[in-house]
Amino acid sequence: MSNLVSVEWLKNNINNEKLIIVDCRFSLMDKDYGKKSYEQGHIKGSVRLDIETQLSNEVKKHGGRHPLPSIESLKETFENIGISNNSIIVCYDEGDLAGPSRLWWTLKYLGHDNVYVLRDGIEAFKKIGGEINTVATKNDKGLFNIKINEEMKVDMNYIRERLYNKDIAIVDSRENIRYIGEFEPVDKKAGHVPSALNYFWMDIFNKVDEKIELKSVKELKEHFKELYNYKEVIVYCGSGITASVNSLALDEADINHKVYAGSFSDWISYDDNEVETNLKN
Numbered sequence: 001m002s003n004l005v006s007v008e009w010l011k012n013n014i015n016n017e018k019l020i021i022v023d024c025r026f027s028l029m030d031k032d033y034g035k036k037s038y039e040q041g042h043i044k045g046s047v048r049l050d051i052e053t054q055l056s057n058e059v060k061k062h063g064g065r066h067p068l069p070s071i072e073s074l075k076e077t078f079e080n081i082g083i084s085n086n087s088i089i090v091c092y093d094e095g096d097l098a099g100p101s102r103l104w105w106t107l108k109y110l111g112h113d114n115v116y117v118l119r120d121g122i123e124a125f126k127k128i129g130g131e132i133n134t135v136a137t138k139n140d141k142g143l144f145n146i147k148i149n150e151e152m153k154v155d156m157n158y159i160r161e162r163l164y165n166k167d168i169a170i171v172d173s174r175e176n177i178r179y180i181g182e183f184e185p186v187d188k189k190a191g192h193v194p195s196a197l198n199y200f201w202m203d204i205f206n207k208v209d210e211k212i213e214l215k216s217v218k219e220l221k222e223h224f225k226e227l228y229n230y231k232e233v234i235v236y237c238g239s240g241i242t243a244s245v246n247s248l249a250l251d252e253a254d255i256n257h258k259v260y261a262g263s264f265s266d267w268i269s270y271d272d273n274e275v276e277t278n279l280k281n
Contacts, residue, residue, distance in 0.1 A: 002116075003104065003115075003116060003117060003248055003251055003252060004116060004117050004118070004119040004214070004252075005116045005118060005119065007118065007119070007124045007125040007127075007128055007130060010043070010090055010118060010125060010130065011128060011130045014044060014131070016088065018086060018088045019087075019088050019090065020081065020082050020087045020089045020090075020142075021045055021046035021091075021092070022046060022047055022049055022081065022089060022090070022091040022103060023037075023038050023043065023091075023092060023093075024049060024051065024091050024092065024099030024100045024102070024103050025037045025092075025122075026050070026051040026093070026098075026099045034048065034099070035050070039134065040134070041132045041133065042132065042133070043092065043130060043131070043132060044132065044133050044135075045137050046092070046137060047081045047082070047137045047138075049077070049081065049103060051099050051102060051241065052066075054069070055077075055102055055103060055106060057073070061269060062156075062262070062270070064263050064264075064265040064266035064269070065186070065238065065239035065265040066239040066240050066241055067261070068106070071110070071146060071148070074106065075144055075146055078110075078142065079141055079142045079143065079144050080141060080142075081142070082139025082141065082142045083107075083142040083144050084142035084143050084144055085112070085143070085144060086114075087114065088114045089103075089107060089112070089114060089115040089116065090116050090117075090118055091103045091104060091117055091118065092118035092121055092125070093122070094121045094123060095121030095212060096121075096205075096212060096245075097117055097121075097214070098201075098241055098242055098244070098245055099241075101241075101242075101247065101248045102240075102241050104116070104117050104244065104248060105152070105259060108149065109149050109152045109153055110144075110147070110149075111146055111147030111149055112144070119214060120214075151258065152259060153258065153260075153261050154234060154258045154260050154261075155260070155261075155262065156260075156266055156273070158234075158260075159234065159236075159267070160273070162234070163195050164194065165195075167230060167231040168230060168231065168232045168233075169197055169226075169227050169230040169232070170196040170234050170236070170260075171196065171197050171233060171234065171236070171246065171257075172192045172193065172196040172197065172198050172199070172236060173200065173201040173235060173237035173242050173243045173245070173246045174192075174198075174200065174201075174237050174238055174242070174264070175200050176198055178190070178192075179192045179196075179200075179278070180198075180278035180279060181275075181276075181277030181278065181279050186238060186265075187238060187264060187265050189268040190275075191276050191277040192264065192275065192276055192277075193264065193275075194274050194275070194276040196276070199223075199224070199235075199246060201237065201245045201246045203223065204220060204223065204249040206219070214249070217253065220252050223249075223253075224255055227250075228255065232257075232258070233250065233255055233256070233258070234258045234260055235257055236260035236262075236263040236264060236267075238263055238264050239262075239263050239264075240259070240263045243259050243260070243261075247259050
């Protein structure tokens, strides 16, 4: 079954009592963007989660720029917005899926299967007459019993032990100029984890009439076709956010994989970890 639902599905099921709709809009460049967007108008009945403060922990020496909160903290966050084990969760943004994918991956990691990402986002929902309002939603507190899926997440040592393994694909989700080390706008070192392959997360979309649309399952399978040749696939990005988008796409393409949650910003926090570049002299 797909990890995505259409705007038509959401419109038709918006009054389902088991449904929890989560607004995940955010901007790495503007920390107030998500809050402002929600206050200006959101899908009827949706609650908001903040990527920086609720789906990420405070930054420390190691763990990357968006470390996962503790299991206890996540449980409290999710129960406070009404999530229980029988909830159907639909998360959305404007369509690039970064915030929703982070929530989708986190809930899957915690053992919740009925979580979906809204294909095409809030603007497409508006276009079909979906109801938007400015009423801040408050759901009754949920009861979420967690069952960790340990196979979904790996750490730095796991990566270090698998460098240059011909049977393992380590996938870098960042833009190629960051991957090769030509440009690094955020982190203190440029380049990539040694032996990593580059699959830019935005390449899972097609551009249609100046907007992006997620590729079909057939197109995603073609996009990732080389990865079927590996026994194991591990995906990372700069800090664990956009790796979740590639994770969503890989799952759609039926490619089993793991996510290095700390990602490149965690990797370079260890001084003895090598960084590879593809720059020409």
